[in-house]
Amino acid sequence: MALFIAGNTPRTPHREIAEALKDPGFGRWFTDDMARADWSPEQGWHGFVLAPTGAIPMHPGLAALHYGQEIFEGLKAYRHPDSSVWLFRPGMNAARFARSATRMAMPPLPEEVFIDSVVELVAHNLAWVPEPTGGASMYLRPFMFGSETLIGVRAANAYTYIVLGMPVMPFYPDPLRLWITPNYSRSMAGGTGEAKCGGNYATALIAENQAHDMGCQQVLWLDSATRSLVEEGGTMNFFAVTADGELLTPALNGQILAGVTRDSLLALAPHHDLTPVERELTLDELLDGIASGRITETFACGTAAVISPVVGLRSPDVEITVGDGTPGATTRALREHLTGIQFGTRDDIFHWMHRVG
Missing domain, CATH: 3.30.470.10 (Aminotransferase class 4, branched-chain amino acid transferase, N-terminal domain)
Incomplete structure (x- = not known):
């Protein structure tokens, strides 16, 4: 009833x-x-x-x-x-x-x-x-x-x-470049990072404005304690695709929001010959991996954003392009699969959809 x-x-x-x-x-x-x-x-x-x-x-x-x-x-x-x-x-x-x-x-x-x-x-x-x-x-x-x-x-x-x-419409219609903010943090140990509360977003606005000033659309957040670990991509979870077939995302640690889209993509990974991996991802590993070709694609995801390709990163010391600077094939395939389930054009093998009318 x-x-x-x-x-x-x-x-x-x-x-x-x-x-x-x-x-x-x-x-x-x-x-x-x-x-x-x-x-x-x-x-x-x-x-x-x-x-x-x-x-x-x-x-x-x-x-x-x-x-x-x-x-x-x-x-x-x-x-x-x-x-x-x-x-x-x-x-x-x-x-x-x-x-x-x-x-x-x-x-x-x-x-x-x-x-x-x-x-x-x-x-x-x-x-x-x-x-x-x-x-x-x-x-x-x-x-x-x-x-x-x-x-x-x-x-x-x-x-x-x-x-x-x-x-x-989708919140970010175009590929993103992320600003690696040198002086702001989204969350901290014992804070509210894993809660979806307005304060988390209010404190992020100044770094987002900084990103826009630097020619980027959103922020790449690092951990507040060491500023060496990747946490999130703006208002979204962050993923990297590796050359050896891993779909890598930072592990939930009490400071990262447990995204519904994030969880869904980890479940879809094996259907695209990808191994889902949740672990710490350092900024050095990310930048070195992009430069060497070990990391071939990066993207951010969330309900509003769906899956947004990340084609470049910038900080006060670094500016780097991911792959050839265009959305990667794996990113596009995952987006097509996820949205296909959501819009009813692909089989809902996980029984994720809930009928309303």
Whole structure:
């Protein structure tokens, strides 16, 4: 039985939706409904509803505004050739959302409630799921924040959960060059690196601006302790393809986000004659491997970005091109396989897809 029940939300005329879907961009348009629930110590999770997407009334003393108790997720719904609509691995996002909540001293949302919220939101807004031309899909943004009015440093005693839906194109349409930032870090041991919280992204913005100033699109993050270990590629997990058939990615260490796309690519690797390898990857090994040809391709991946080829790296001391400076064959094959499963043009041998409508 569905928890999130739709009200009488006004519906956008189909002709206006069709016009929006011609050029959805990313985060430009929103579905008619948003899912919402609230939590309190007395009632637990309650008030499950699909409400009109709109402004959230809040007091200027809102706990999240002052102390940063906020987490979020990102997943997508895809339209298949028969016009059915499917979610990709929502259970993994639900589990990660609960882990993020625990790390930020927030009440975990039960996984079945998370899945119900995204299923019902999509089911009531199917017209907003675009045809897959150019990789278009519906992006879903579940998020939770401390909603108590609170000036005083402690965990809040009230929380609000919301899911937004929006038609989108892939976030990075072109190959990337990454800036190896010499003076900023994304995470640290004991920090919030493995939680998907807004603070991680806020602290990254200055390094991203630095990357743009240096002619790059995103950042290659190194560990904060030694500045010698590769961690992530901007807002994405990072991969390297080796000449001897390894699909190599930095091992999860409590400072790297456990990406759903990352996990999926490791599972797909053997189907492309690749050995999935998770271990420490030093910056020296990465640069030397690219220069020598041992590392033939690099890419970054995430739900919003899908798979983004990384064709070059730059730091204050180094500028290097990966391979011939174009997206590699293995990167392109993995992207085609993953998106084929998501859009229903390849067999879902892992049973990753969850039908909505």
